[in-house]
Amino acid sequence: MLITVSLLLVTTAMSVVMLLVLTSLADSKVAGLREWGQANGIAVIALLLVAARGVVPDFVSIEVANALLLFTASLMYAGFRRYLGLPVPWKLLAAGGLTALAGVALFHYVHDSLALRVVAMSAFHAATCFGIHRSLPKEADGRLRYPNAFTRTAALLLGIGHLLRGSFYALDAYDPGALIDPFVANLIFFAIGTLALPALSLGAVMLVNARVLTDTAHAADHDH
Secondary structure (H helix, E strand, C coil): CHHHHHHHHHHHHHHHHHHHHHHHCHHHCCCCHHHHHHHHHHHHHHHHHHHCECCECHHHHHHHHHHHHHHHHHHHHHHHHHHCCCCCCHHHHHHHHHHHHHHHHHHHHHCCCHHHHHHHHHHHHHHHHHHHHHHCCCCCCHHHHHHHHHHHHHHHHHHHHHHHHHHHHHHHHHCHHHCCCHHHHHHHHHHHHHHHHHHHHHHHHHHHHHHHHHHHHHHHHCCC
């Protein structure tokens, strides 16, 4: 318990740092910055609520916290779509988020199962990570090449991680005795869930920085 709370607090601190960095880039007017900043700000609240489990009412630490985390994932995805000049499928995100939240509520009040709540959340987070991976171009030029490759790869790996996480907890719910050394596995998959946002935010910061440097170099080399 102490390890997971510590990890939550570390991730919260990382989200605060990313929020400050993204805020410092606001003057660049790069599309997507607002959504990424909002995602990290909301994540700080959500992670603190999760860490306060047992101190605040369960409804707050489970339903409210998970609703905020689902909104956070949606905002990160929307930020990358806006950065790329692509439309944001808000209706699809809302439908997926509400379905996942309904699963969380179902496996809290009707059939109390932490494992199945994790499955519901992991499915949505995996979908948004894969969506980010597919949205980013396979190739990018100049300064954008490395940030694009880093973010695209991170989104793919995180999507796979969430998919494995959901599969692991689905098996745990079906047959808890079938798992080997569940403490280590739980810790690994918990880390995947909590560190996804900082990793994607780092990619976003790298992309914004590369875009700003590219635009500045273009402006310096051309006579307006």
